[in-house]
Amino acid sequence: MFKKKSKYNVAVMGATGAVGEEMLKILEERRFPVDRLVLLASARSLGKKYSFHGKQIAVEELKENSFNGIDIVLASAGGSISKKFAPFAVKAGAIVIDNTSAYRMDPNVPLVIPEINPEDIQKHKGIIANPNCSTIIMLVPVYPIHKTNRVKRIFVSTYQSASGAGARAMRELEEQSRDVLAGRPAKKEIFPHQIAFNLFSHNSAIKDEGYNEEELKMVKETQKIFHDTKIKITPTTVRVPVFRAHSESIYLELEKTPDIARIRKILSKAPGVKVVDDREKNYFPMPLEASGQDDVLVGRLRKDLSSSKGLCLFVSGDQLRKGAALNAVQIAEILIQ
Amino acid sequence: MFKKKSKYNVAVMGATGAVGEEMLKILEERRFPVDRLVLLASARSLGKKYSFHGKQIAVEELKENSFNGIDIVLASAGGSISKKFAPFAVKAGAIVIDNTSAYRMDPNVPLVIPEINPEDIQKHKGIIANPNCSTIIMLVPVYPIHKTNRVKRIFVSTYQSASGAGARAMRELEEQSRDVLAGRPAKKEIFPHQIAFNLFSHNSAIKDEGYNEEELKMVKETQKIFHDTKIKITPTTVRVPVFRAHSESIYLELEKTPDIARIRKILSKAPGVKVVDDREKNYFPMPLEASGQDDVLVGRLRKDLSSSKGLCLFVSGDQLRKGAALNAVQIAEILIQ
Numbered sequence: 001m002f003k004k005k006s007k008y009n010v011a012v013m014g015a016t017g018a019v020g021e022e023m024l025k026i027l028e029e030r031r032f033p034v035d036r037l038v039l040l041a042s043a044r045s046l047g048k049k050y051s052f053h054g055k056q057i058a059v060e061e062l063k064e065n066s067f068n069g070i071d072i073v074l075a076s077a078g079g080s081i082s083k084k085f086a087p088f089a090v091k092a093g094a095i096v097i098d099n100t101s102a103y104r105m106d107p108n109v110p111l112v113i114p115e116i117n118p119e120d121i122q123k124h125k126g127i128i129a130n131p132n133c134s135t136i137i138m139l140v141p142v143y144p145i146h147k148t149n150r151v152k153r154i155f156v157s158t159y160q161s162a163s164g165a166g167a168r169a170m171r172e173l174e175e176q177s178r179d180v181l182a183g184r185p186a187k188k189e190i191f192p193h194q195i196a197f198n199l200f201s202h203n204s205a206i207k208d209e210g211y212n213e214e215e216l217k218m219v220k221e222t223q224k225i226f227h228d229t230k231i232k233i234t235p236t237t238v239r240v241p242v243f244r245a246h247s248e249s250i251y252l253e254l255e256k257t258p259d260i261a262r263i264r265k266i267l268s269k270a271p272g273v274k275v276v277d278d279r280e281k282n283y284f285p286m287p288l289e290a291s292g293q294d295d296v297l298v299g300r301l302r303k304d305l306s307s308s309k310g311l312c313l314f315v316s317g318d319q320l321r322k323g324a325a326l327n328a329v330q331i332a333e334i335l336i337q
Numbered sequence: 338m339f340k341k342k343s344k345y346n347v348a349v350m351g352a353t354g355a356v357g358e359e360m361l362k363i364l365e366e367r368r369f370p371v372d373r374l375v376l377l378a379s380a381r382s383l384g385k386k387y388s389f390h391g392k393q394i395a396v397e398e399l400k401e402n403s404f405n406g407i408d409i410v411l412a413s414a415g416g417s418i419s420k421k422f423a424p425f426a427v428k429a430g431a432i433v434i435d436n437t438s439a440y441r442m443d444p445n446v447p448l449v450i451p452e453i454n455p456e457d458i459q460k461h462k463g464i465i466a467n468p469n470c471s472t473i474i475m476l477v478p479v480y481p482i483h484k485t486n487r488v489k490r491i492f493v494s495t496y497q498s499a500s501g502a503g504a505r506a507m508r509e510l511e512e513q514s515r516d517v518l519a520g521r522p523a524k525k526e527i528f529p530h531q532i533a534f535n536l537f538s539h540n541s542a543i544k545d546e547g548y549n550e551e552e553l554k555m556v557k558e559t560q561k562i563f564h565d566t567k568i569k570i571t572p573t574t575v576r577v578p579v580f581r582a583h584s585e586s587i588y589l590e591l592e593k594t595p596d597i598a599r600i601r602k603i604l605s606k607a608p609g610v611k612v613v614d615d616r617e618k619n620y621f622p623m624p625l626e627a628s629g630q631d632d633v634l635v636g637r638l639r640k641d642l643s644s645s646k647g648l649c650l651f652v653s654g655d656q657l658r659k660g661a662a663l664n665a666v667q668i669a670e671i672l673i674q
Contacts, residue, residue, distance in 0.1 A: 234642060240536060251492055282543060302547030
């Protein structure tokens with residue numbers, strides 16, 4: 001279905017966003033075989049230029065006819081933009097790897113974390129969805145455990161960075177922090193509440209039963225990626241004043257009693273994961289160290305004090321890289337293999 | 338055993354620390370019947386003065402003979418200082434309300450949260466212990482639920498502020514934040530890791546099975562305060578870049594299926610608790626709003642999606658007030674009633 005070439009014409013939709021900019025870096029770093037690179041964004045961003053392998057590339061306005069001759073679209077301009085433009089890209093013959101929530105739960109669209117379900121990529125009908133960042137960062141280290149000792153239930157509380165709400169939210173954290181330190185009131189534009197030196201329940205809409213959209217994504221996406229509608233997930237999502245990596249406190253209820261030494265060994269060999277678990281030095285995953293890294297850091301591996309089948313872990317992963325842009329580029333890499 | 342008077346001689350041990358300073362404010366605000374106020378600290382703090390009801394009071398050096406004529410000691414100068422000096426205070430006839438971990442698990446010392454087990458105060462033999470801040474902030478909102486629907490198990494992940502490590506840790510967060518915003522490296526003195534725009538596993542020593550001291554306190558103190566050694570607690574404690582209120586994501590496994598409307602009603606009438614739970618406005622407990630407040634804020638009340646007997650909540654409470662100084666002064670108030 002997907003024609004193999006030596007080089008591909010790639011369009012980045014939402015090229016000027018935090019994830020879009022990260023996609024450019026990752027395509028360059030990983031030497032993705034790009035022939036023509038097209039940077040698409042709204043008319044507001046016309047005139048902006050980005051460097052790619054030494055060449056300056058100007059941003060073009062995203063239009064219905066932007067996809068002529070494009071092989072792969074990496075989309076990260078928001079759900080409504082993907083809903084509107086992905087069909088035109090598919091009609092023009094491109095494969096869309098969509099980083100928005102627009103198509104994730106569509107039964108015709110595979111939802112893929114390359115370390116977990118790469119085989120699902122081949123079922124695509126023109127669109128492949130990239131999971132939500134919190135889902136990816138949770139599942140990359142949970143899956144290797146799940147493979148050897150089935151995960152029946154997950155309790156997860158997140159510590160999510162500003163980057164999940166885009167580049168402007170990161171600037172808001174920076175500006176509010178400056179204001180607070182100078183004794184000035186913090187100005188709120190992107191987030192509903194002050195993010196500097198504060199934290200708050202994730203700013204997505206609250207749905208049924210009091211869960212917010214971010215939490216419901218973690219539940220439904222995990223079930224889809226694991227092909228397991230029985231796995232139980234109880235999430236609480238929280239924004240913290242950190243720039244760009246998400247952390248998560250995870251509790252797993254397993255089928256069998258876990259052996260911590262064995263789990264550590266499994267994780268140390270798992271793709272996309274780095275074990276950071278030094279009890280003596282009190283050194284565990286931190287968002288500052290996860291930032292800019294491809295691997296999801298995992299540590300604080302310990303048994304539950306009150307249940308023989310429980311396992312606790314703490315993870316930090318770069319929200320813009322593995323949580324978004326890297327995962328999308330990895331999908332593209334498998335597609336062209 | 339405790340002689341009732343119209344006014345009491347009160348000593349604050351560790352008067353120049355973050356909790357000590359808060360104790361002064363609270364004694365003043367609540368018009369505690371103080372006759373003589375003695376401010377005790379190490380020799381380093383000699384010369385410092387604090388205002389109390391309009392009078393300037395000089396800090397005195399803490400010595401073995403500092404407790405002559407003192408009725409109540411509010412101690413918050415660290416565990417080893419309490420271990421050393423509390424016996425002298427008791428010998429001098431004072432009652433020590435100890436905010437450190439020194440005596441909390443001593444079977445002869447009651448461990449008290451006034452909203453939960455005030456009756457234990459009367460069992461004292463000269464020392465009454467104030468629980469750890471994370472324990473207090475968790476239990477004040479959990480107890481009213483527990484009273485009507487027994488809590489069998491608690492999963493808790495904390496979001497703990499810098500204030501828990503004292504005034505110097507709060508300044509470290511401030512200074513590191515300034516440095517990072519100015520592009521300078523963050524200097525680490527109090528915390529083992531950068532706290533500005535970062536978070537890390539709680540900086541207490543890691544003990545058996547990989548749990549840190551803060552987590553083990555939450556387990557053992559809860560069992561002692563609830564007089565229930567069977568209650569199961571699985572904690573994960575984390576420091577976040579917030580100045581002075583702790584937040585906690587709490588999951589309760591209850592004996593019976595909870596009714597959310599009824600739980601909300603129970604909590605809205607419970608002492609020491611304020612319900613902040615507006616789903617439509619996405620407005621829930623935040624440390625910024627809990628700071629300076631006596632009540633522990635509680636919200637995000639919702640059923641577990643995967644178990645009929647589960648209940649989720651999110652709380653924020655001022656670590657220096659209800660988590661420490663206020664709880665100690667409340668114990669003193671009951672003592673003199």
